[in-house]
Amino acid sequence: MSTRILPVVGDADAARSITTLLSQLPDAEPAGPVGDSTSLIDTLARLAAESIDELPEVVLVHERIGPVPALELIREVALRFPAVGVILVSTDAGPGLFAAAMDSGARGLVGLPLSYEELAQRVQAAAAWSVGVRRHLGQGADVFTGPGGTVITVSGAKGGVGTTTVAVQLALAARASGMNTALADLDLQAGDIASYLDVQFRRSIVDLASIQDISPRVLQDAVYIHPSGIGMLLAPGEGERGEEVNERSVRQIVSALRNRYEVVVIDCGTQMNSANAAAIEMADTTLLLTTPDVVSVRAAKRMVRLWDRLQIRKAEETVIVVNRHTRNTEIQPPLIERITSTRVARVTIPANFKELQPAVDAGRMQDLESKSTVKQAMWGLAGELGLVKTPEGGEKNSKFKGDRGSVGVLRGRSRPHD
Template sequence: MTIRILPAVGDPDAGHSLSGLLGQLPGVEPSAPVGDSTLLLDTLASLAAASLEELPEVVLVHERIGPAPALELIREIALRFPAVGVVLVTADAGPALYSAAMDAGARGIAGIPLGYEELAARVQGAAQWATGVRRHLGGGGDPLAAGPGGKLVAVAGAKGGVGTTVTAVQLALAARAAGRKVALVDMDLQSGDIASYLDVQFRRSIADLAQINDISPRVLQDAVFTHQTGLGLLLAPGEGERGEEVTDRTARQVIGALRSRFEIVIVDCGTQMTSAGAAAVELADIALLVTTPDVVAVRAAKRMVRLWDRLQIRKAEETVTVVNRHTRSAEIQPQLVQRATGTTVARTAIPAGFKELQPAVDSGRMHDLDAKSAVKQALWGLAGELGLVEAAPPGGGRRATHRGGHAAGGGGERVLPGLRRRHAIEAGGDPAQGSVGDGTDALNEIAPSSTRGFLRKRGGGDRGQVTVEFLGVLPLALIVLAVIWQLVLVGYTYSLAGNSADKGARAGAAKGAGACQDAAAKDIPGSWTADIDCGGGDGTVYKATVKLHVPILFPGAADFPWTVTGTAGAADETDLAGGGE
């Protein structure tokens, strides 16, 4: 997220110094300073007339601005432009002035002489506040973009080996490819593998931030590794025992700092729920639970959902379950996973693709996974479904959606749950109430063989699939049938030629050439072009030769240029009959 700052400084030298310091802040876009209060209000009014989004997130008001006093100016800005965060720059940072500035509507005070760390913290705080206000004032923003700063996505696994890290990495790569500013955090503190998947060696980790009370932008910048893909990586500690240093307080501070600098923050929480991972799940705008379509993994997912519900960090209906290694032949389909866990299952299921992933995993270059990979296409389709990238138009991306499409709920537009527990609380819900069904009956349906037909029954999203597949196979089937039919015609022509030659030779041996011609031509259909030659031999054997043209598919329409020849001989009986030729 880029923070636009408009300084208001009466002294040109102070304005120049302030602009230079602002230019050193990461993710900041400072404007040229304005010299008086009237010009400042006019500038803000013109920007607000164009659009609410045109206003700067932060206005820095110097204490010596004129002609209006600084506190009066702050009060005027707060009344006329409530979507702007105001920071007062003053040499007197005492309690009295602080209280007066807060009453006037300022979001913070920066003391003179200005320090990098203090100014960065005040600007970040005011920008977060302004972003939250604009979201409420706009009313039509993205419903998934809850909370100050960037969108937070927590990815957890039902059990080890279900593909949690691969899912988190590919979601981050998809969002980055869409032009978003993305941070990927490895909060699998004892066995994090993001560094291995992306071939990264970095001395800093999230554990280095555990003892820091105030995480400034510069400290965060030192701890975050910028990958060649553009991802910002905050890695797990190389020594697993250091994971105990990362508490829930540390996780909240780190996540808050990352959300203020990145549009999207994706956290790999692993499969073990630590206090830091629980904090990430609670703060997340979207909580993903990755599982596989087998009984053990589904039961583990159900246990994880129950754990989150008991800890009151995430309700079942606020959790999105992702089915990895999905196949149409599996007995456990996404609909059954949804019934067993009580969660919402993502429409996009990830197919099994061990051979596709193995080279990328072994080389540690998951970012070089082939774009044609079905696994990559499905995971990037999932990113579109979650709103991390622009979603594909309806009907597209067949690979990215499993064929048993199943929206949660009835028809209409589907909205992903889990945009924070406070939405449910504001609506009158009780966060302590459990909403997780035990799912035992659903899982017990797997055992009897009589239920397999139900489990493999096509969902409503498969309607028309058979017709589409049939139309795709029909041309090939017609070609195969045409070839078979042509081979039948060739064989039949060979049979006709042989039989006709045999009959002609027998008739000619007894009655002469005329009888040979008639007998040979008698059983040849009119659609076959024949050339009959009677006679020859050595005087004791009467020979007949029949040449037939092979028709092309339809007899009588066209023939091949080559012929099929049948030759037969019979003992010459004309002399014994007392006549003949």
């Protein structure tokens, strides 16, 4: 049986060298190299959507891959595609990096310059492990499989623009249409999704922050299942504990949610930190809420520029949602689109807080009346984004899906920006 090997190498010379040596291995079937982390994840997701058997047995990750660092990339592959054996290729083959690679989910470490004997040994071991895992998966084991669901992040240009309300209603709309849906609160210092849906639950996202390997059972223990059917991962009750959630843990948590749910809606609040920056970068679609006034639109423009400078999300990959829209305001969606250099969602949410107030005051957003124009708009937005199934039961189809940012994340910052 041949071993399918997918090299992930950004440097052209290194790619040629690795591919040449791989072609000399017995029973090896090397594929053409992919040049960055985003291409790897997209390739594996496409193959996994067809069948787990279509995935390569071995993925070789070069140390200088980007934009996601090699160890973080290995961790994401291990979480999302557990039947793939990952090998790290590095000039540093010392015990420190070996331990870090193993903690991230790698099945081996090969030093540079490459040795035929060492490479053959590591590939053979990783391939044998992969075959064993696939046999185990075929017996219905309780582990993640498949390419995962759609991740939508919802951020606010500034406070008070309706970020949490929209996030909650998008999740309710997706669940009501039959989609297996999660709602996560990454507004770590001030998030209070629980109050919007009348939830009391002692566990939060902090309980997952220090866990190296989030299994389905561990995730299940931290998620509250709302009566509507939504799986809720809450922000900590003590805001200061939000600093325990860092970029690394968010990458693990988002990957785990993506592999458990068809739709994952993440409320990122209005403040930027390394944790929600990682979620925004990983998302399939990023929403930025604004109201049609000068202060909010300026704040939206600043946020878009910040994401672009930090290489989290490009302006053209950001979707602006206009909340509290009225026809007689001078600031209309086309103007907002030009000012922010983004795309503005076709669906705008009307200004009618009186419809929302009873549900908000009662903490039961799930009881918002169906005839509410605000609810109809937010659920229409869910449809535009492809978060709901079609009436005929077809698959979701969003023009925004697949626009995930493919650039680096904010690092070394544990406190929100002002």
